[in-house]
Amino acid sequence: MDNLRIEGTKQTPDIEFNASTGILNISGRSIPENTFEFFNPVLTWLDEYAGVAPDKTVINVSLEYFNTSSSKYILEIFKRLKNIMNDGKEVLVKWYYEEDDEEMMETGEDYEDVSGLPFEILELEE
């Protein structure tokens, strides 16, 4: 299965999903003009990944800001990861937030509550 690589822009996050290592990175800002167009390939990739996922998947989320529709898609990503976990595989979410960015930290906590996935909420050092 191919890896997924989407270069980040001022409006869209940088995405680097590696199917063989099970390390998925998403970082930057997510305010795309068309969220569906941006996230559709990501969700499609995850649907395919669910069938070939290695024993452990780690997703590193380091977002600076995202809009409302992106928050729904992030939830969709976590839902797919939860399905992988339900298949007996290990999944870990590493949620990074910048120093003093309480909003992003609390957002990570909310996603942890609602997704049912194990989270590590980590402060990024300057």
Added chain:
Amino acid sequence: MAKQNIYQQEIENLDQAKKFLQRSDYSKMELQLEFKKLLENYEELIDQVKIITKISDRLQNKLNRTNEKLELTNQKLHDTNIKLNETIDALAEAKIGRKAATIVLFVAILLFIISEAWIEPMIEKAFPNFWVGLGLKLIVAILIKPGEDFTNKYMLKKARKKQLEEANKAEETDVKAGSKKI
């Protein structure tokens, strides 16, 4: 397969429930199952709405705070810019002042030479009085300061006009660049 739009799954669930309702041949068991499914979907939707609203509000606050910080920084930048412009103006005035003084001094020296070489011998010939020549020199000396002030004001006015023209030109260029972007 990813959904075609952000709420596609929810729309599909709703359509399914509507279709079921249109049927007339369902059993009590089927009705219960359909209702359970609808309830679960509804519950999930509420959970989603709750979390998305919460996150959205929080990030909106973050955005507002960032905007406030930006406004404050802009204000500080504006104040610093004003101070900088004042300093630049003061420096320009000082430079012009020095230039005006040099010009006036040069003119005074020139007048002195002209007066010594041509005017004074003519006056001495016409009015053989010591005080006339001295009075003339005194007038030239008295006129030095107002002359310097006048030259200074004139040069300053010219420099400001040039500055204003340059600023207008820059503004026009910005507007043109902005309309091109749009």
